[in-house]
Amino acid sequence: DTEVTQTPKHLVMGMTNKKSLKCEQHMGHRAMYWYKQKAKKPPELMFVYSYEKLSINESVPSRFSPECPNSSLLNLHLHALQPEDSALYLCASSQGRVVHYGYTFGSGTRLTVV
Amino acid sequence: AQSVTQLDSHVSVSEGTPVLLRCNYSSSYSPSLFWYVQHPNKGLQLLLKYTSAATLVKGINGFEAEFKKSETSFHLTKPSAHMSDAAEYFCVVRRTSGTYKYIFGTGTRLKVLA
Numbered sequence: 001d002t003e004v005t006q007t008p009k010h011l012v013m014g015m016t017n018k019k020s021l022k023c024e025q026h027m028g029h030r031a032m033y034w035y036k037q038k039a040k041k042p043p044e045l046m047f048v049y050s051y052e053k054l055s056i057n058e059s060v061p062s063r064f065s066p067e068c069p070n071s072s073l074l075n076l077h078l079h080a081l082q083p084e085d086s087a088l089y090l091c092a093s094s095q096g097r098v099v100h101y102g103y104t105f106g107s108g109t110r111l112t113v114v
Numbered sequence: 115a116q117s118v119t120q121l122d123s124h125v126s127v128s129e130g131t132p133v134l135l136r137c138n139y140s141s142s143y144s145p146s147l148f149w150y151v152q153h154p155n156k157g158l159q160l161l162l163k164y165t166s167a168a169t170l171v172k173g174i175n176g177f178e179a180e181f182k183k184s185e186t187s188f189h190l191t192k193p194s195a196h197m198s199d200a201a202e203y204f205c206v207v208r209r210t211s212g213t214y215k216y217i218f219g220t221g222t223r224l225k226v227l228a
Contacts, residue, residue: 040221041221045215090158103216104160105157107157108155
């Protein structure tokens with residue numbers, strides 16, 4: 001299995017809702033990432049997990065809460081989002097700390113906040 | 115500090131003609147460089163990577179890139195464009211001060227004309 005699977009593919013949520021994005025990989029990768037991508041822009045790093053521990057938080061607002069329950073799963077919990085949070089949310093994984101292997105990206109969750 | 119510049123925001127080519135997407139980088143150390151492709155509403159796919167081995171790097175789908183230290187360039191080429199190559203392409207450099215971080219270029223939109 002050489003894929004990163006993200007669910008759901010599309011999500012529409014109100015500003016008072018709580019929802020979660022899910023990411024799963026079975027490649028034995030020990031680093032996992034959340035990226036946010038706005039239209040016609042490159043991805044922006046949000047969080048990095050290494051060996052199931054949060055390594056980097058790129059000053060992301062607390063309405064985004066990541067969780068790594070095990071080495072294969074990464075969640076992003078969403079609460080009280082704003083319309084400007086609408087974007088494509090990408091999950092990626094890599095072989096541990098040595099990023100020069102490159103990332104494997106999922107297809108993303110298209111999030112719309114109304 | 116590392117940085118990457120994609121010199122063209124849009125490139126149009128006719129099907130069957132060569133493709134050239136330009137990328138210049140800035141790095142104090144020997145860089146790790148990558149090209150990723152993103153088709154509409156999809157995640158990013160690794161095309162190829164340079165990690166200080168051969169300077170001419172061959173990737174998937176007939177793409178290749180040449181690392182030129184003297185020109186600080188890592189241009190992406192393909193001899194003959196196919197309609198399916200129409201996508202957004204990102205040149206990426208890995209930061210040397212934080213092993214997890216990629217620095218993305220702003221992207222080049224490739225259009226392939228029939």
